[in-house]
Amino acid sequence: MKLWGQNKISWLLTVTCLLVLCGLGALAQTQPTPPPAAAAPPPPSTDSPLDLKPAAAPSSDDLAKGDPGGTKTGTANDVIVSDTKKGMTLADVINQAGQNRIAINFTWTLVTGFLVMFMQAGFAIVETGLCRAKNANHTMMMNFMVYGFGLFAFWVCGFAIQMGGGAPYTTLGGASSLNAEHVITFLGKPWGLFGTHGFFLSGITYDVGVMVLFLFQMVFMDTALTIVTGSCAERWKYVAFAVSSVFMGAITYPLFANWAWGGGWLSQLGANFNLGHGYCDFAGSGVVHGVGGITALALSMIIGPRLGKYTREGKPNAIPGHDIVIVLTGCFILAFGWFGFNPGSTLGASGNGALRIGSIAVNTMLAGCTGSFGAILYMWIRYGKPDASMSGNGLLAGLVAITAPSGFVSTVGSAIIGIIAGVLVCVSVEFVDRVLKVDDPVGAISVHGTNGLWGVLSVGLFADGTSNYGGSWNGVSGSVRGLFYGDASQLVAQLIGIGTLVGGIFTLSYGAGWIMDVIIGQRASAADELEGLDIPEMGALCYPEFVLKPEGLRVPSEVAAD
């Protein structure tokens, strides 16, 4: 006890020193970090009410005074609250943000689809203006009813074949019910052939996202159908046109569109065979215009040229259209509608790199401009006059060619693509007319077929690797690059797509057209053709107050004048 008693003070001193030293050591270790701030409040639960005071939403009295400056409209007051008793929660705000993104994308896709629908009017008057007045009613009625025939066929089965297995379409909220692609395994790889969900838009595809997608894809399909009515105009039996349009809207177009856009085998060439990003066709140079132009070639060959188009020696006669005013007006309408065609193909304006719509719209505008430049210069130099109808065709050729690459190329690339298209359409029209001796009253084979293929090819050359639509394309990560930007394999994928159009789609169209020719006959009688198809086929003249003269005859006033 004594020992403890004597050493008590020294023991206490020792323990105190140790505690002080430990405290100093601990203090030394914590010195580099600043003293902890006041503890941050825990993040609010997504389910707990939010404090809306900082949002400073206007009161109902404020709103009642009107909002001429637009500063009080669209505030926290407008967020949908799921439980009014609880008030607005973070979950409400998150859901509203998600729905706003999809709403923007729905609105964008629908409005651009409406623009594309209006292109039908452009096609109708371009084709009618380039035909003779005696066939105006017939040509106009083909363009009018192709909308109905195509829409019906696409609703019945075309849409399901095309898009029934391509989900998810993330910009439209998924449209996840379109998830059944018929796939076969061949040569050790999966080959998607056609979709199987979405017939009649019924069952699980009765879905808001699916409806938006249907509308947009339907107007694209109709554009392809109306290409054929131009090349076969002035001698095509109306009933043959009707059956042909239904078949194309139900089978031909959806099949290729599935291979390219619906998750089919062409789109998977990158994932399965290391060919770039697979076949890339942003808005449809190949899918829409290529299919339309190739089908137009097949049917024009079967139907044959108009009477009087070629001499007995096979020299072509020019058969001018009857109204260049409506032709060029129609071209303007089409150029306007193309701002729906290409920028709308992002299927949205919010997220997934969709803000590239600005670039896509400018590319579209530029290629149309340089396309008309190319055509007008070619005709001016070659024939000494700036031809009006070919200038219009040059504009359309530039627009057709930029359709596939519009989402992947720079403005310089689009200008080059357009000017080449403008020259190409003139050369192609001459080739089809003089060498192939295939009669195409409106130049549809050259505008849509030749330049559709050129547009597909140009993706493999000019895609610059700057686009980023959600980080990947066709299931291959990264951006699409063409040959000039370091990816030769992308060019091969595009060539295989072109080969499929030329070899596969042509064969299908030709075979179907040949069968129809055998069963119902494709061509109007010679007497009807000479009279003009308005009365024999449609029962009424388009211009009943005009004096229409049969070819080779003169009207009485001309005889009297002599």
Add this chain to the structure above:
Amino acid sequence: MKIVGILMALVGWLLPVMSLPYTQSVAARFVLAVVGLIISLVGILGVLNQAHLKHAIWKS
């Protein structure tokens, strides 16, 4: 001749597609794609179209 033309169009399409698993070479695939395209075009524009022109309406 029409059938020959159609068959050429089909062969030209299937040639590069069927050869995809057998070579990884981009150059070889490129050559096959171009050759296939030429075969298809010759079949359609040359053989098939010539068969149609043989009985063209303006010759009668």
